[in-house]
Amino acid sequence: GESVGLHLPTLSVQEGDNSIINCAYSNSASDYFIWYKQESGKGPQFIIDIRSNMDKRQGQRVTVLLNKTVKHLSLQIAATQPGDSAVYFCAENTGTYKYIFGTGTRLKVLA
Amino acid sequence: EAQVTQNPRYLITVTGKKLTVTCSQNMNHEYMSWYRQDPGLGLRQIYYSMNVEVTDKGDVPEGYKVSRKEKRNFPLILESPSPNQTSLYFCASSRTVGETDTQYFGPGTRLTVL
Numbered sequence: 001g002e003s004v005g006l007h008l009p010t011l012s013v014q015e016g017d018n019s020i021i022n023c024a025y026s027n028s029a030s031d032y033f034i035w036y037k038q039e040s041g042k043g044p045q046f047i048i049d050i051r052s053n054m055d056k057r058q059g060q061r062v063t064v065l066l067n068k069t070v071k072h073l074s075l076q077i078a079a080t081q082p083g084d085s086a087v088y089f090c091a092e093n094t095g096t097y098k099y100i101f102g103t104g105t106r107l108k109v110l111a
Numbered sequence: 112e113a114q115v116t117q118n119p120r121y122l123i124t125v126t127g128k129k130l131t132v133t134c135s136q137n138m139n140h141e142y143m144s145w146y147r148q149d150p151g152l153g154l155r156q157i158y159y160s161m162n163v164e165v166t167d168k169g170d171v172p173e174g175y176k177v178s179r180k181e182k183r184n185f186p187l188i189l190e191s192p193s194p195n196q197t198s199l200y201f202c203a204s205s206r207t208v209g210e211t212d213t214q215y216f217g218p219g220t221r222l223t224v225l
Contacts, residue, residue, distance in 0.1 A: 008151075034214075043115075043201050043216030044154070089153060097142070097161055098169060099214075101154035 019077040023090035030092035115217035134202030143185040147198040
């Protein structure tokens with residue numbers, strides 16, 4: 001499959017445990033944030049997003065937390081499953097047509 | 112099925128030989144974008160298009176051209192490829208830009224320039 005990063009930080013989690021993946025964003029003017037999942041050999045896939053007027057948003061098994069004070073975003077995955085193994089990265093948008101992407105974290109789910 | 116397609120998926124070429132990577136979406140999306148992905152750098156935006164005949168530079172446009180003559184197609188053109196353009200390329204589209212306008216990504220094109 002495609003290699004998305006040879007030296008990514010890796011988070012190893014036991015199946016069934018919760019995962020927390022962190023992201024520091026760069027622009028204090030960013031007002032829209034997205035988390036993507038990228039499996040080997042595939043393009044990024046949207047997971048969840050959040051606007052800057054919120055500090056928490058929940059989806060199915062996923063929660064995104066936004067801390068604007070320290071420009072920090074986190075993705076929480078509940079009851080992590082083997083199918084969650086992938087590279088996860090955040091993206092920010094300042095309301096323009098440009099996106100800035102983080103470098104990503106590799107999540108490994110241990111059986 | 113709603114999707115973004117790219118062709119080719121893999122390409123090995125030599126320095127200076129012009130090439131085009133095609134991108135097509137079937138969702139009637141206004142916004143389309145090209146990214147390159149390199150180890151340790153994340154996705155970087157090359158060019159984007161807000162609608163037909165409207166394009167603009169992203170963060171790394173040097174050495175690339177795009178066109179948007181039709182809403183569904185957004186080809187990426189490398190007039191004179193160089194080895195530093197060896198990378199994994201993704202095309203993406205969204206209805207517009209903003210909240211709930213999810214970007215859908217293509218499967219990627221692995222380009223090697225010798």
